[in-house]
Amino acid sequence: MKVLKFGGSSVANHQNIKKVLHIVKQVSNQEKTVIVVSAFGKTTDKLLTTAQLALKDNNLIAKPISELEELHFSIIKELIISKNQSEVIQEVQQLFNRLKAIYEGVFLLQELSSKTLAKVASFGERLSSYIIANAAKELLNATHKDSRELIITNNDSLNAQVNFNLTYKNCINYFEDNSFDITILGGFIAADEKGETTTLGRGGSDYSAAIYAAVLGANELQIWTDVSGMYSANPRVVKQAFPITQISYEEAMELSHFGAKVLYPPTIQPVLEKEIPIRIKNTFDPENQGTLISKESTNNKPVKGITHIENINLLTLEGSGMVGIPGFSKRMFETLSQQNINVVLITQASSEHSICIGIYEEDALLAEKSLNEVFSFEIQQHKLNPVLVENNLAIIALVGDNMKNHQGLSGQMFSALGKNNVNVRAIAQGASEKNISAVINSSDAKKALNTLHEQFFEEKIKQLNLFVTGVGNVGERFLAQIHQQREFLKENLKLNIRVIGISNSRKMYFNEEGIDLSIWKDSLANGKESSLQSFFEEVKSYNFRNSVFVDNTANQKVSEVYENYLRNNIAVVTCNKIACASDLDNYKKLKRVSSKYNAPFLFETNVGAGLPVIDTLKNLVASGDRIHKIQAVLSGTLNFVFNNFNNQNTFHDVVKVAQEQGFTEPDPKIDLSGVDVARKILILARESGYKLELSDIDNNSFLPEKSLNTSDNDAFYKSLTEFEAHFQKMFKEANDKNCRLKYVAEFENGKANVGLQHIPADHPFYNLEGSDNIVLFFTDRYSINPLQIKGAGAGADVTASGIFADVIRIGNN
Incomplete structure (x- = not known):
């Protein structure tokens, strides 16, 4: 026998229900099958919301009730053939009439008790299971059974505890005499010994299915949902997440506890004892194998999944009065238990100076008030501080049975988070080492999950x-x-x-x-x-x-x-x-x-465009070398200009070509004034360990004062034409000495300068062509023959490649 449970998304509309019936037909061809269904779509939420409206004013319920009726009757018309519709519609209408009567009672009595809420909530599964069962009867040997007649609980209406002895007897008696191949039941709902309707709380439909599987000794429990199994992380947050093929009960419970929505932790308990496998399947991709949950996991990877819980508050009780005094923990957790507050995470300092717990945000105010009242005497005596509450937090967790056999996982986890500036507020790890949990800011949850998934699951990309x-x-x-x-x-x-x-x-x-x-x-x-x-x-x-x-x-x-x-x-x-x-x-x-x-701060292209000038300098300094002197031609623009300027052309035209070819800044005066070169030698001096300001750089500009004082490019170029004789004179003076003009930056003995120089034929700078740059580093190690870096030092392509290289450096870090 198999037990199949279909959740709300699987039965949200008539198209989905047809998919469900097709799946049921395939499975039931092989063996007897029990089908447990949830309410249609968001029906349960709407039923409970409407109850609150009825408490205020019964006239407010007309619209939501009408919407619910429309949904259910439209599904009947699409699923059930015409000749059978009237009987089903009549029964469903009677259920809605009873529901309306309950709402009217709520308004008249001005009371909405847990008992009434349980009755209201039960209608979702009562309606869906009845309609789906009647649709199945037309295709299969199927019947409907009300779960309230089988699952017996205590009288806790909204979170009932199952009486397994009575439930076991009821199920055995019913199914022994049941000749149908398929039995369809509503999940989530049950009844106490007096026959009053109860519900099984959050995840109740899964729990119902697990109860039937355990009681009937099913060979497999299948949970059908809208995803293809349990994932390595939430696929809505981590795009690279993938389904886990097989996982152990313990791993599944850890993942479910920490937010994996496809399964609710108590679901596993009934089948865990009987070691009945659970398979998570996708209604919309039935051929996908999904995830098998069983006693053992076949995958030996240390980490099976990464998960998280949102909306967590951290409560801290601390004070010197706790040290060496027994009973504080007992009083703390007893108080929270009396208020029905669930503790999600616990961590305590070995000094016993503080206890830190994680709880859900909605419980924080009540928890703070209750704990401050219980420890009011110690707080007044200054033995304890008032409870500290921190909000907007989340818990992330690594889960895996084999984590305890692998060293360094915690180190990898916190190192990866640290590199991405994810601050960890608290840490918890059990002795079994199946879970490492950390409390972080909610705003960092997505980044943390992706970071850890990349660290532990993805090919090292x-x-x-x-x-x-x-x-x-x-x-x-x-x-x-x-x-x-x-x-x-x-x-x-x-x-x-x-x-x-x-x-x-x-x-x-x-x-x-x-x-x-x-x-x-x-x-x-x-x-x-x-x-x-x-x-x-x-x-x-x-x-x-x-x-x-x-x-x-x-x-x-x-x-x-x-x-x-x-x-x-x-x-x-x-x-x-x-x-x-x-x-x-x-x-x-x-x-x-x-x-x-x-956060890396890289600026290799500040000097030499794509040349590895700054990186080389950093490596020299880091390895213990000392920089004594730097000589350099650092402006590809100026080198291009003076390599192409002569008595056959004009200075204006050469500068214009340099700008058109992308060698200059948008404002070419920045290059030609020497400011750009001054900045570059300043950066090299600073990276060498010297403390200089830009004002400390002597800038011997070759431009006339009028050119330097222009306000826009048009005026600047006009001034270049005006002073052509000045530029021709500069060229002639160098040429007469068999020298070439180079704009040189120098740094020595803590001082720096930039300016135009006459470079003789035997100098390393003389044959520097085009827009190339050259840098000479004179150091302890390179005292006689300097370390030389030479190559293209300007242009959009080489500058872009230098930026690209810095990005790659960050990636390789």
């Missing part, structure tokens, strides 16, 4: 979630490079890079599943209005693990929001030099915040 601002030359190429290399990175570096948000100065666009980079321009054009603050708030609200803010701008205001991102554990990758060349205190603060909140 790390997901990075990017939020990109600035989609001009550099930004556009950066997005193109990600789009091109995404699959390569996933396959070869085990990095899954998703762009979740993009913005420019006007618009922003987000997609939680990742933006389609083949159409990002259209998506952004149809996005919503953007500001730096609104973009940050949106990024923060996602609270994704491994989040990275990418700044492809040269905008000072963007650089001023880095701290906000870092403080929220969001890494920052930038080609924008302004932050690292800002006040020394701000530079140092960004470094501190990055370290404190475990």
Whole structure:
């Protein structure tokens, strides 16, 4: 014999019920079958809500009752052939008439007792089981039986305890004489010894099915729902979650206790003793094998699932008066028990100075009041502090029978959470080591679940979630490079890079599943209005693990929001030099915040675009080398300009070409004034360990004062034409000495300067072509022959690749 239970979603409408009947037919062809059904859809909730309305005003119940009648009668008309409909409709109408009479009584007596609520709630299953049974009779050898005639309980109306002796006798007597292949019963409902209707509480339909399976010695209990078994995590929260093929009773109870909605923990108890397997199946995908719950688990993975409970409050009782004094725990839990408050989690310091418990949010006020009253004397004597209540919390838990045989799981769990800035408020682990639980902020629950699922279940593919601002030359190429290399990175570096948000100065666009980079321009054009603050708030609200803010701008205001991102554990990758060349205190603060909140702050492209200048410098310093001197050509723009400028062309035209080819900033004066180079040598000096401000850099500009003081690009270019003779003179002076003009940055003995120099033919900088950069590091180890880094130092493509490299560094961390 098999027992099959179908939940509310499985019988929500006539289409679903037809699927149920097809499944029942397939199963019953092989053996006798007991079918337990829930109420249609959300019927039970509506019945109870309507009871509250009846208490206020009986006239308020007309609409919800009408909606319930419409649902049930429409299902009858769709499921049952015409000649049989009248009898079923008549019986169902009588049930609704009784229900209306109860509501009227509630209004007249102005009383809504637990006994009455149980009667009201019972109508959902009484109606659904009767209708489904009559539909089944037309197809199968089936009958209907009222569960209230079989399952006997005590008189606790809404959460009744089953009398298994009487229930066992009733079931045996009935089923021994039952000649039908299929018996359909309503779940959740029962009766006490006086015949008064009771209900089995939360998860009651599952429990009813488990009772029948245990009493009848079924070879399997099947729970049919709308998902294909128990999952490694909640699939609505963790997209990569997958069904668990087989799991033990203990593991299933742990997962169910901590929020796995497909099964309610007490359900397992009746079948656990008889070692009857439970199979979780999907009504809408019946061929899927689902999850088998049995005595033993065949999968030896240490962690079977990750689950969580929302709406948790943490209550802490602490004080020096507890130390060494027995009885505090007893009084605490006795008080909570008397108030019917369920304790979800317990942890106690070994010093006995405090006890911490997790309870459901709705119980917190009553628990706080009751405990403060019970311990009022100790609180007045200052032996105890008043109960501390913390809210907006959740519990996450790792579950698995084999966790106790694997070292380091707790370390992996808390390390992964720590890296993503998930603060753990309390920890609990039983001696059996089948569960490791942690209390965290509710806002971090989604991030924590995804982080742990990635850590324990997924092929070591790390997901990075990017939020990109600035989609001009550099930004556009950066997005193109990600789009091109995404699959390569996933396959070869085990990095899954998703762009979740993009913005420019006007618009922003987000997609939680990742933006389609083949159409990002259209998506952004149809996005919503953007500001730096609104973009940050949106990024923060996602609270994704491994989040990275990418700044492809040269905008000072963007650089001023880095701290906000870092403080929220969001890494920052930038080609924008302004932050690292800002006040020394701000530079140092960004470094501190990055370290404190475990949020990388990477800016390799601040110097040398895609060249590994800063990374090399960091490695030198980290390995104990000391930097004494730096000589460098750090402006690809200026190198391009002076490599192409001569007496055959104009300075104006060469600069214009440099801008058109993407070598300059949007404002070319930033490059030509030397400010950009000054910032770069300042950053290198700071990364070498020296404390300098931008004002400490001597900037020997070659531009005329009038050019430096222009207010826009048109005026700037006009001034270049005006001073062409000045630029030609510079070229001639160098050329007459057989030298080339190079804009050089130097740092030595704690001092730095930038300016135009005449470079002779025997100098390493002389043959630096195009827009290339070159950096010479003179250190303890490289004192005579400097460490040299040379290559392309400007251009959107190489800058984008440098940003991309920083993103990959974060992924590989």
